[in-house]
Amino acid sequence: MTIKLIAADMDGTFLDDHGEYDRGRFAEIYKALRKRGIQFVIASGHQAVELAQFFADFPDIWLIGGNGAELMNRDAGLSAETFSHTATDQVLKVLAAYPELQVALCGTHTVSVLQTANPVFVAQMRNYYYQVASVADFDQVTDPVVKFDLICAPEQTNQLLYELKPKLAEIAVPVSGGQGSMDLIQPGMHKGRALKRLGARLHIKPEEMVAFGDGTNDLEMLHYVKTGVAMQNAPANVKANATAVTGTNLDSGVLHYIEQHILKP
Structure with missing residues (x-):
């Protein structure tokens, strides 16, 4: 089935250990994804408003913040579920x-x-x-x-x-x-739940999604999508729950997987 959405955790997954990523390489990949109508989503424990600043060069990106409690997009604005x-x-x-x-x-x-x-x-x-x-x-x-x-x-x-x-x-x-x-x-709050909400909003099924993660707080997201990809630097239990493993966050494992398995002709 055609991939319509890619979600990636941030720290330890999309970012290297210095909190950076290959910006030029990603810009080219992002352009190719948008040309194919594929949504790119960052799913993180960071606040969505903070993520929006970090990815200001890509204002139409969808952002999942607070480990699933927040959903944000430039046009849609911020929605958040909070503790009473x-x-x-x-x-x-x-x-x-x-x-x-x-x-x-x-x-x-x-x-x-x-x-x-x-x-x-x-x-x-x-x-x-x-x-x-x-x-x-x-x-x-x-x-x-x-x-x-x-x-x-x-x-x-x-x-x-x-x-x-x-x-x-x-x-x-x-x-x-x-x-x-x-x-x-919050009970029942996790990145997988946020992906489900976003999928319903965008009319994208879980079998049309790929997700990348390296931690236990990514497991629900990896389970929800058809293709859950663990980073090579992830703990053994995370890799055991994934359907595929890519390189580490230090060698742009997320970008490599997208190039080889999603964008490659």
Whole structure:
């Protein structure tokens, strides 16, 4: 069946370890994709408004932000599903029992951290997100929360995931972003769900989609599409859940796959 949509995770997948990609090569690929009527989608944990700035040279790209909670396009604007104030308060009460966790509240436009947060953590957040605000208390945050970004000691990650899952049941779902990092996302919210919403909007079936990912937060997306492609640098469990494996994020594995398997005559 003809491919009509390609979705790619960003960090560790589309981008190299310096947060860059081969811009000239992608510009040519993107032009060829659009000529064939193929949509290109970035699906990331980053905010959609931030993604829009990063890909400003490609304003008609579709963007999935907040690990599936946000959907954005230049013409369609931004739509976001956010935590209720009650749910946000409940999550913060659970997290208060874990002072070893560094917490950021990710809204649609601003990421909020406490003024008392570890400076190294704050620097990490400023390096990852465009708009970071320091607040005296999370009660001051007015931007609706899309997800929570948590940083912990790498060796504590698995144990914290194990403990937080039952404590946050039906409120939030902990998802590992790699050792030392996790997101708390809304129940049922993931990149696969966002692709389903976008597919319905664009009248594109999952069997007409290809998706690329390198992390466990990409699994639902890889499962939803007909062709789920894992990066060579992905963990073994991600590669085991994919239908194909391409090169690493360092050697433009996404672009190579598109050239060889989608655009090649």
